[in-house]
Amino acid sequence: MKYVIIGGSAAGISAAKTIREKDAAGEITVVCRDEFIYSRCQLHLVAAGASTAERIRLSTPDWAGRSGISLLGGREVVKLDPGIHQISFSDGWKAPYDRLLIATGSRTIFPPIGGVRGPMTYGLRDIDDAVAINRARSSVRNIVVIGAGLIGIELAAELARSGLKVSVVEIADRPLPLQLESICGSKCAKILSDAGVDLHFLDPARMVHRSSDGTPICVELVSGRKVPCELLVCAAGVKTNSEFAAEAGVKTGGGICIDSHCRTSLPDIFAAGDVTEFVDSVSGVSQTTAIWPTAVRQGKIAGANMVGENASLNINTGMKAAISLLGTHAVSLGPVTSPDRQWHKHVFIGTDSQGRENCKILYADGNILKAALLWGDVTNAGLYHEAIVNRRDISADLECLGSFDAAKRGKETLNVL
Amino acid sequence: MRKKLIDRSKCVGCKNCELACITIHCDGKNPFDPNLDSSIARARNKVELDNGGLLFPEFCRHCDEPACVEACMSGALTKGDDGLVVCNHDYCIGCFMCVMSCPYGMARPSVKNGGKMIKCDGCRGRKSMACVDACPQRCLTEIETDDRTGGQIIYK
Numbered sequence: 001m002k003y004v005i006i007g008g009s010a011a012g013i014s015a016a017k018t019i020r021e022k023d024a025a026g027e028i029t030v031v032c033r034d035e036f037i038y039s040r041c042q043l044h045l046v047a048a049g050a051s052t053a054e055r056i057r058l059s060t061p062d063w064a065g066r067s068g069i070s071l072l073g074g075r076e077v078v079k080l081d082p083g084i085h086q087i088s089f090s091d092g093w094k095a096p097y098d099r100l101l102i103a104t105g106s107r108t109i110f111p112p113i114g115g116v117r118g119p120m121t122y123g124l125r126d127i128d129d130a131v132a133i134n135r136a137r138s139s140v141r142n143i144v145v146i147g148a149g150l151i152g153i154e155l156a157a158e159l160a161r162s163g164l165k166v167s168v169v170e171i172a173d174r175p176l177p178l179q180l181e182s183i184c185g186s187k188c189a190k191i192l193s194d195a196g197v198d199l200h201f202l203d204p205a206r207m208v209h210r211s212s213d214g215t216p217i218c219v220e221l222v223s224g225r226k227v228p229c230e231l232l233v234c235a236a237g238v239k240t241n242s243e244f245a246a247e248a249g250v251k252t253g254g255g256i257c258i259d260s261h262c263r264t265s266l267p268d269i270f271a272a273g274d275v276t277e278f279v280d281s282v283s284g285v286s287q288t289t290a291i292w293p294t295a296v297r298q299g300k301i302a303g304a305n306m307v308g309e310n311a312s313l314n315i316n317t318g319m320k321a322a323i324s325l326l327g328t329h330a331v332s333l334g335p336v337t338s339p340d341r342q343w344h345k346h347v348f349i350g351t352d353s354q355g356r357e358n359c360k361i362l363y364a365d366g367n368i369l370k371a372a373l374l375w376g377d378v379t380n381a382g383l384y385h386e387a388i389v390n391r392r393d394i395s396a397d398l399e400c401l402g403s404f405d406a407a408k409r410g411k412e413t414l415n416v417l
Numbered sequence: 418m419r420k421k422l423i424d425r426s427k428c429v430g431c432k433n434c435e436l437a438c439i440t441i442h443c444d445g446k447n448p449f450d451p452n453l454d455s456s457i458a459r460a461r462n463k464v465e466l467d468n469g470g471l472l473f474p475e476f477c478r479h480c481d482e483p484a485c486v487e488a489c490m491s492g493a494l495t496k497g498d499d500g501l502v503v504c505n506h507d508y509c510i511g512c513f514m515c516v517m518s519c520p521y522g523m524a525r526p527s528v529k530n531g532g533k534m535i536k537c538d539g540c541r542g543r544k545s546m547a548c549v550d551a552c553p554q555r556c557l558t559e560i561e562t563d564d565r566t567g568g569q570i571i572y573k
Contacts, residue, residue, distance in 0.1 A: 010490070041490040041512060058492045293488035293518055300487070322514040329526060331517045354528055378526055382484070382519035396468040 001026040003306055004087060004095050006077055007103030008032030009040055010292050011273025011299035013058070015101050018303030020067050026307070028069045031089060035073040036061070038127055041292055044151065046130035047233075048158035049137065053127055077104065080248035082266050099306040102256060102264070102271040103299065104241035106290065110234050111146060115208035120215045121232045124151050136231050141165055144219045144229035146205050147236030148175040150321060153192060155233060157326050160195045167198035167227045169205050169219060171236075179321045179332035183347065184359060184375045191325055200227065208232060240275045240288060253277045255288040260313045262302035270306055272298035282317040282334050282389060289318020315389045322378070331381040334371030334388045339363045343370055346398060352377055367395040418500050418565045419539075421476060421549060424573040427556035428464060428472045435460035437551030441543070448551065456529045457506070461537040462548055463522075474556065476548070477502065477523040477537035478568035485515035485524040485536070493534070500565040501539040509533045539569055 003019055005012045008030050016030050037059045045051035064071035076090040080100075088094045108123025110116045120136055122129050133155075137143075141164065145156045148170035160166045170177070174185030175192060189199055203221045211217050218226040240255035251257045251265035255277035262270045273295035277288045297313065304311035323330040339345070348360040358376035362369060362384075368391050372384040387394055436448040443455035452458060467473045483502045486494045493508035494515060511532025515524035525535045540546040549557045560571075 014487075039490050039492065042510065045510070056491075292490040293484075293514055296487045320517055322512055322517045324510075324512050324532065327532065329511075329513055329532070331513065333517070378513055378516050380522040381513070381517045382524065383522045385517060386520040 001307075002096060002098045003028045003101070004097035004099075005030045005101040005103060006032070006087070007101075007105055007273065007275070008034055008037050008071065008073070009103070009105060009273065010295035011105075011275075011302070012101065012103035013037055014296045014299030015103065015270075015272060015303035015306070016069050017067070018300045019307055020069065022304065022307040022309070029072065029095065030064070030069055031072045031075050031077075031095070033074065033076050034126060037063075037071075040126070043124055043127065043130040044155040044158050046127070047124060047133035047137070047155055048162045049134050050158055050162070053131060056127075077244050080244050080250075080269075082248050082250070082269060085268065098268065100269045101299075101302050101306060102242075102245055102250075102269065102275060103273045103295075103302075105274040106238040106240045106255075106288075108234055109237045109239050111205060111236050113205055113207050115210050115216075116232075116234070118208070118210055118214045118216070120230060121208075121234070123234050124155055125238070133231070133233060137162070137164065140230035142167070142227075142229045143231045143233065144169060144205075144216075144227055145233045145235055146219070147234065148172070148199070148201075149178065149235060149237075150176065150323065152233075152235035153188070153325065154323075155235065156197050157192060157195055160192075160197045161326065165198070166196070167200065167219075167229065168192070169200045169203065169221060169227065171202070171204040173201050175199070176321075176323065176332075178337055179323065179373075180330070181336055181361060181373060183361060184330060184373055187328075187357075187359070187375060188323075188325065188330075191328055195326055198227070200225070238274070238290065240277075242275050245269075245271070253286065257286075258298075260316060261305050261311065262298050262313070263305065270302040272302040278316055280317050280319055281313075281315050282319045287318065291318045291320060293320075294318045317389060320385060322381070328376065329378045330373065330375045331378045331384075332373050333381070333385050334363070334369075336361070336363070336371045336373045339371055340365065362394075362398070364394065364398065367393045367398070369394045418563070418569070419546070419559050419561050420569050420571055421546060422558045422560050422571050422573060423474055423476070424556050424558075425472065425474060426573075427554045428474050429554055429556075430464050430472045431553065432464050433551040433553060434462055434474065434548035434557060435464065437547040438462055438537075441540070441547040442538075457527050457533060457535055459525055459528050459535050461523070461525070461535060475521060475523065476570050477539075478521060478570050479537070479539060480568050481566055484518040484520060485534075488514040488518035490514060494536075497541075499539075499541065500569065501541050502536070503538045503541060504534055504536055506533050 039056045042056040079088040218228045246252040256271040343363040346362040361373040363371040369387045438460045440451040443452040445451035
């Protein structure tokens with residue numbers, strides 16, 4: 001059996017490992033654009049010089065060889081021909097397959113504003129971006145990051161820590177508008193501004209002014225304000241790398257549509273990870289996601305089914321995020337920023353034994369937990385996750401949380417569920 | 418593989434298992450003098466009340482399909498050939514996606530700043546398990562079995 005996997009990150013590698021466990025003799029080829037396998041979630045650390053490409057490497061150089069997997073880097077897909085089960089790559093190589101996995105991830109969208117493309121302007125999706133930002137960093141003083149999502153704020157915080165003047169431009173009214181509601185959004189904004197990051201909310205970028213050599217001078221916002229920068233990073237959204245699949249007749253929406261078995265609309269073609277679109281088991285809505293654990297899980301299920309098993313994602317959700325920002329942690333679970341009007345919002349705020357302010361915001365439909373946001377102490381976040389995906393009755397837990405009178409007792413660890 | 422047999426009906430909530438766990442992982446002298454200054458001073462187990470008000474000693478299962486390992490984006494968490502799921506603190510950057518993913522709450526964030534995940538290592542490399550040794554009630558006992566599946570914990 002010939003297995004071809006396109007993409008060498010979370011989903012692709014977990015699929016390759018799963019296939020090897022289940023089919024010792026199968027011929028597995030992983031083709032990817034990157035030259036080595038690395039932790040994509042740590043790119044902001046490399047970009048800010050807090051880590052290195054070598055340190056975020058996820059496998060030893062001989063991993064593929066030892067596992068009997070051909071790992072071919074530096075190649076991109078140009079054409080998929082499902083009729084004859086063949087896929088062609090940028091170097092002219094044409095690979096026949098019996099089972100194909102598409103795990104090509106997504107790429108940066110540069111916002112549609114004047115002057116956005118040019119030198120000293122990057123996204124942050126792969127190691128080349130991170131290395132380029134780190135190199136550019138040493139010759140500049142001011143950096144603008146467009147977008148206050150996960151990538152944007154983690155990068156902004158690290159760059160500020162490295163001593164640069166960083167400004168973040170965001171169209172919404174708070175950082176992490178898809179993960180944090182207003183209370184924790186304010187806390188997050190405070191951490192960033194305390195770290196010296198300039199924040200511009202509700203004021204999107206209108207155009208980028210550049211000097212004669214093309215390098216950025218400043219980003220002009222809709223309000224007219226001009227934010228100086230010599231380096232620009234766009235982290236305001238991504239687009240799935242699914243065009244070649246759509247051209248080949250694979251059903252796509254925002255990404256490649258998959259069912260709970262990670263099958264696409266065409267036989268013998270599977271998809272997993274950020275490139276996919278699926279019905280989220282928490283929201284019930286078809287959506288794309290960019291969450292590492294979700295990609296790994298999908299890769300495992302896809303791998304098992306490529307070998308001929310009948311594995312299914314009983315829970316498939318991308319509505320979760322763990323946030324780590326300059327020593328403060330948060331976990332966002334479920335539709336925290338788009339709750340149903342019927343749900344009750346329970347807010348618990350207290351201080352723990354270390355003097356840290358902890359905040360738990362729970363959205364419940366009656367006694368059923370629908371969404372949760374833990375700020376500060378994230379102990380037991382997995383229990384909240386479990387309660388949400390399994391629609392567990394939490395009446396006893398709410399009573400327990402509510403019985404803490406934080407104001408009267410001064411200190412309380414609100415970690416009971 | 419040695420496994421931990423738990424008879425929760427014998428638990429009296431003394432939390433000696435928690436103290437012993439902190440002591441052994443943080444170079445404390447003895448359970449009366451644990452090194453609480455260590456950045457990883459936190460028990461890898463816990464005894465809590467369940468919703469029915471009954472004591473429940475909770476430990477890492479060392480799952481067959483560990484959600485923490487699946488969630489780990491740094492490569493710090495791995496399940497070894499010995500069946501134990503352990504964290505290599507040299508690689509952990511404290512993203513806490515494992516904390517978000519463990520359905521038992523046994524992937525724990527360190528309390529002090531510095532941010533490492535903390536979990537049971539099954540006392541790998543030690544001749545016996547610290548929590549079992551410390552249990553005065555024989556609620557926890559160690560058994561030896563050839564079965565490496567089903568995790569490391571058996572609730573009676």
